[in-house]
Amino acid sequence: MKHFFKVKTVEEVLAVISSFQALGVEDVPLVEARARVLAEPATSGEDIPQFDRSTMDGFAVRAKDTFGATEGLPALFNVIGEVQMGTRTGLETGPGQTARVWTGGMIPKGADSVVMVEHARPVDERTVELAKAVAPYDNVIRVGEDVRKGQTLLPAGHRLRAQDVGLLAALGHNSLRAYKIPRVAIISTGDEIVPTETKPKIGQVRDINSYSLGAQVEDVHATPVYLGLIKDNLEELKQAVGKGLEQADSVILSGGSSVGVRDYTVDTFTSFPGSEILVHGVSVSPGKPTILAKLGNKSLWGLPGHAVSAMITFDLFLRPLLETLSGEIKEKPRFGSRLPAVLSRNVPSVHGREDYIRVRIQLEPDGRITAHPVLGKSGLISTMVKADGLVRIGLNEEGLVEGSEVTVLLF
Amino acid sequence: MKHFFKVKTVEEVLAVISSFQALGVEDVPLVEARARVLAEPATSGEDIPQFDRSTMDGFAVRAKDTFGATEGLPALFNVIGEVQMGTRTGLETGPGQTARVWTGGMIPKGADSVVMVEHARPVDERTVELAKAVAPYDNVIRVGEDVRKGQTLLPAGHRLRAQDVGLLAALGHNSLRAYKIPRVAIISTGDEIVPTETKPKIGQVRDINSYSLGAQVEDVHATPVYLGLIKDNLEELKQAVGKGLEQADSVILSGGSSVGVRDYTVDTFTSFPGSEILVHGVSVSPGKPTILAKLGNKSLWGLPGHAVSAMITFDLFLRPLLETLSGEIKEKPRFGSRLPAVLSRNVPSVHGREDYIRVRIQLEPDGRITAHPVLGKSGLISTMVKADGLVRIGLNEEGLVEGSEVTVLLF
Numbered sequence: 001m002k003h004f005f006k007v008k009t010v011e012e013v014l015a016v017i018s019s020f021q022a023l024g025v026e027d028v029p030l031v032e033a034r035a036r037v038l039a040e041p042a043t044s045g046e047d048i049p050q051f052d053r054s055t056m057d058g059f060a061v062r063a064k065d066t067f068g069a070t071e072g073l074p075a076l077f078n079v080i081g082e083v084q085m086g087t088r089t090g091l092e093t094g095p096g097q098t099a100r101v102w103t104g105g106m107i108p109k110g111a112d113s114v115v116m117v118e119h120a121r122p123v124d125e126r127t128v129e130l131a132k133a134v135a136p137y138d139n140v141i142r143v144g145e146d147v148r149k150g151q152t153l154l155p156a157g158h159r160l161r162a163q164d165v166g167l168l169a170a171l172g173h174n175s176l177r178a179y180k181i182p183r184v185a186i187i188s189t190g191d192e193i194v195p196t197e198t199k200p201k202i203g204q205v206r207d208i209n210s211y212s213l214g215a216q217v218e219d220v221h222a223t224p225v226y227l228g229l230i231k232d233n234l235e236e237l238k239q240a241v242g243k244g245l246e247q248a249d250s251v252i253l254s255g256g257s258s259v260g261v262r263d264y265t266v267d268t269f270t271s272f273p274g275s276e277i278l279v280h281g282v283s284v285s286p287g288k289p290t291i292l293a294k295l296g297n298k299s300l301w302g303l304p305g306h307a308v309s310a311m312i313t314f315d316l317f318l319r320p321l322l323e324t325l326s327g328e329i330k331e332k333p334r335f336g337s338r339l340p341a342v343l344s345r346n347v348p349s350v351h352g353r354e355d356y357i358r359v360r361i362q363l364e365p366d367g368r369i370t371a372h373p374v375l376g377k378s379g380l381i382s383t384m385v386k387a388d389g390l391v392r393i394g395l396n397e398e399g400l401v402e403g404s405e406v407t408v409l410l411f
Numbered sequence: 412m413k414h415f416f417k418v419k420t421v422e423e424v425l426a427v428i429s430s431f432q433a434l435g436v437e438d439v440p441l442v443e444a445r446a447r448v449l450a451e452p453a454t455s456g457e458d459i460p461q462f463d464r465s466t467m468d469g470f471a472v473r474a475k476d477t478f479g480a481t482e483g484l485p486a487l488f489n490v491i492g493e494v495q496m497g498t499r500t501g502l503e504t505g506p507g508q509t510a511r512v513w514t515g516g517m518i519p520k521g522a523d524s525v526v527m528v529e530h531a532r533p534v535d536e537r538t539v540e541l542a543k544a545v546a547p548y549d550n551v552i553r554v555g556e557d558v559r560k561g562q563t564l565l566p567a568g569h570r571l572r573a574q575d576v577g578l579l580a581a582l583g584h585n586s587l588r589a590y591k592i593p594r595v596a597i598i599s600t601g602d603e604i605v606p607t608e609t610k611p612k613i614g615q616v617r618d619i620n621s622y623s624l625g626a627q628v629e630d631v632h633a634t635p636v637y638l639g640l641i642k643d644n645l646e647e648l649k650q651a652v653g654k655g656l657e658q659a660d661s662v663i664l665s666g667g668s669s670v671g672v673r674d675y676t677v678d679t680f681t682s683f684p685g686s687e688i689l690v691h692g693v694s695v696s697p698g699k700p701t702i703l704a705k706l707g708n709k710s711l712w713g714l715p716g717h718a719v720s721a722m723i724t725f726d727l728f729l730r731p732l733l734e735t736l737s738g739e740i741k742e743k744p745r746f747g748s749r750l751p752a753v754l755s756r757n758v759p760s761v762h763g764r765e766d767y768i769r770v771r772i773q774l775e776p777d778g779r780i781t782a783h784p785v786l787g788k789s790g791l792i793s794t795m796v797k798a799d800g801l802v803r804i805g806l807n808e809e810g811l812v813e814g815s816e817v818t819v820l821l822f
Contacts, residue, residue, distance in 0.1 A: 009765070009806060010765050010806075030607060030622055031622065031625060031635075031637060033622075033626070034625075034626035034629050034630070035629075048616070049616055050611065050613055051613045051614060053616070055717070084614075085601070085602035085603040085614070085643070086601075086602040086603035086604075086605075086614055086615050087612070087613075087614045087615075088612065088613040088614045089614065103716065104601060104603045104604075104616070104716065105603065105614075106613065106614045160626075161626070162623050162624075162626035162627040162630055162722065163623055163718075163722060165622045165623055165625075165626040166619040166620070166622050166623030166626070166718055166722070167619075168622070169607045169617055169618060169619045169621070169622040169623070170616075170617055170619050170718075172607055172608070172609075172610065172617060173607070174607050174608040190496070190497075190515060191496040191497040192496040192497035192515045192516065193497075194497075196441060196580045196583060196584070196585050197583070197585040198583075199583065200461065201498070201499065202461055202462045202498075202499040202517065203462060203495075203496075203497050203498045203499045203500065203516075203517045204497050204498075205459070205460055205464070205515070205581075206580055206581055206583060207580060208577040208578075208580045208581050208792055209577070210580070211441055211442065211444075211576045211577050211579070211580040212573050212574055212576055212577030212580070212792070213573075214442060214445075214576075215444070215445035215571075215572070215573035215576040215577070216573040218445050218446075218573075219445070219573055224442075226442060232496075283763060283764050283765060283806065284764065284765045284766070284767070285761075285764055285765075285766050285767070286767070287767075305514065305515065306466070307574075307577055307581075307792040307795070308769070308792065308794060308795050311573065311574060311577070311795060312767050312801065315801075315820075316767075340751075350696075352694060353694050353695065353696055354420070354421050354694060354695045354696075355695070355696050356695070356696070356697070356698075356723050356727075358719070381619055381623070381718040381719065383719060384718070384719050384722060390723065390726075395420060395421075395694065409726075
């Protein structure tokens with residue numbers, strides 16, 4: 001009556017899981033790219049931007065012509081024209097000359113910086129006073145400053161966040177090569193289980209696991225295939241699992257924690273030629289009676305019938321399996337969406353303004369988590385790609401000093 | 412030339428946002444319930460389970476008949492039959508009697524507990540030795556122990572996690588009343604912007620914001636409606652925004668941080684009768700040129716054209732707006748998926764087994780975060796509903812003591 005398990009540790013089961021292969025790849029339109037996993041690194045075929053761009057409305061100048069200019073002693077410039085948006089400008093500014101430029105517009109030849117419109121006072125049609133000195137490249141995004149030609153910003157195996165999708169748009173990827181989305185067939189078993197829409201009689205309970213497991217499958221960006229409720233009957237189980245193998249990459253059979261049903265589960269799985277039982281019991285609570293069989297690159301799971309056990313087992317084992325099938329390579333530990341960290345350097349801020357700085361987080365050898373400001377203008381999508389989250393500097397703060405405890409709002 | 416803003420603080424903008432109303436409600440099938448927001452509280456019409464259930468394979472007994480039973484001195488029981496799964500059992504056990512019962516089976520009248528099969532030694536067809544004493548209700552889930560009749564476990568406004576979907580299944584909800592999913596129309600503008608599939612000429616850049624904003628809309632479980640790229644032309648903008656108002660609950664016009672385009676944005680928004688500009692500039696960086704107009708319960712947004720600014724502004728303002736439209740009422744602060752906390756009480760564990768305990772987290776008045784173990788058997792879906800996450804007790808730990816620093820793996 002007693003059943004002997006070759007019980008594995010969680011770590012051993014995870015080692016077994018890592019032997020599965022990522023699924024095939026397919027073309028995915030960019031508007032469906034979110035949460036998909038890149039099958040190829042995203043490399044830029046060009047500099048972004050391909051021309052020096054203004055980040056402000058204002059006047060393009062040679063910075064050194066503004067040196068010394070102040071509100072009290074503005075510099076006088078000759079306005080040679082206005083940069084048209086969206087075209088290569090033919091304008092060239094000489095010494096003492098300027099051209100009107102809008103945000104996103106091209107910087108004319110001869111200019112290297114932009115004085116914001118707020119510091120400009122028109123004198124007449126052809127003349128403007130600029131009341132502020134700028135340094136070279138102030139208010140300018142330079143060629144390749146966002147992304148350099150040939151640069152790889154996203155490796156294969158990366159799951160795409162919103163900013164990554166934006167980057168792919170910037171690179172001109174109207175579609176992309178991504179790993180296929182794993183499909184997971186879900187079967188509930190148990191003679192005492194009735195469908196949700198049924199009013200259970202005494203002795204019966206409703207099917208929970210089909211729905212909680214299905215939602216968990218969606219949580220990890222995979223697709224559930226609901227195969228319903230099957231009686232504890234070897235032939236019906238074999239038929240349902242066979243259907244699951246046709247339609248999905250993994251099959252979960254949940255229910256029947258009893259020894260008898262576990263035997264049915266094993267008998268069902270081993271009835272498929274080429275299948276092999278890899279796990280039969282795990283040293284974990286809840287989740288001990290977990291069964292895993294492999295058939296090629298497909299996996300067959302016997303999960304406990306208890307609702308909690310099934311969910312925890314899913315989280316422990318199916319989640320990493322589905323990440324593996326998805327081709328996902330986690331570059332960082334999975335942090336939460338708010339993370340306490342220590343700031344790595346001073347960050348200035350202006351009183352009376354709430355600032356959000358982009359930061360990259362890093363786990364230091366001593367266990368501390370540090371937040372490294374990612375510097376760069378707010379037109380640079382690459383800074384968001386490099387960053388892991390934001391740190392808020394409050395309205396009434398003058399900035400944050402190195403070593404401050406901050407909360408990172410993770411993407 | 413200078414434009415005067417009535418600049419608002421982030422807090423003021425959030426107050427404006429909170430004046431919007433949740434969208435209407437609709438029926439949603441349970442298999443599509445994940446991440447939907449409940450429009451009505453989920454209340455149980457019955458006790459779950461409706462009968463005392465075994466959580467183990469074993470023998471149903473009256474606990475006091477086992478008192479004193481040990482491996483060395485087992486108690487002898489008369490086996491009166493086996494409980495059939497899925498039906499009300501007619502068996503009644505008297506003193507010194509037992510019935511075979513499987514996991515999930517009904518406890519016969521007269522019995523109050525189950526001795527696990529591991530501690531049973533059959534003597535003959537009608538007799539079994541039970542080598543372990545049990546207390547009343549050991550290995551039994553009692554009537555209503557998961558959910559009591561009339562109990563409300565999920566309030567209206569709750570966004571459904573996997574375990575919540577499981578609970579709804581247990582309650583017999585084959586479909587549910589949920590708030591409608593907000594639709595967000597996305598328009599990019601700017602004469603220098605070209606579609607992603609186009610190779611930009613010098614002076615042009617590709618449209619990023621349509622894609623990053625669209626993915627952010629999906630991040631918050633809303634539906635993007637892509638209306639494409641519109642030239643900086645008042646009539647075309649009005650037409651696109653009009654289309655957005657027909658097809659969506661919110662319209663985002665991103666691009667053109669320049670003063671001229673901002674004027675176009677305001678002119679476009681105010682051209683719709685009944686519209687009102689509520690926000691025109693925010694004291695935040697990035698994100699200052701944000702514009703918000705209201706038209707009934709629909710919102711029109713002018714977001715900065717800079718990719719980073721647009722994303723941060725979305726996160727700051729559109730995310731809470733879309734939560735409001737979704738009917739979501741956050742019961743707890745948004746924590747990340749791994750949270751350091753202090754354990755509120757001792758938790759025992761068995762050496763050589765990795766344990767996962769369910770915990771509810773609580774922010775204490777002194778700022779500490781405590782993790783409160785949610786006790787209950789692993790067949791109780793309600794414990795998962797009440798819990799916020801799991802705490803792992805390692806293979807080689809004997810348990811955790813009150814006051815330990817733990818990491819909560821949040822759901």
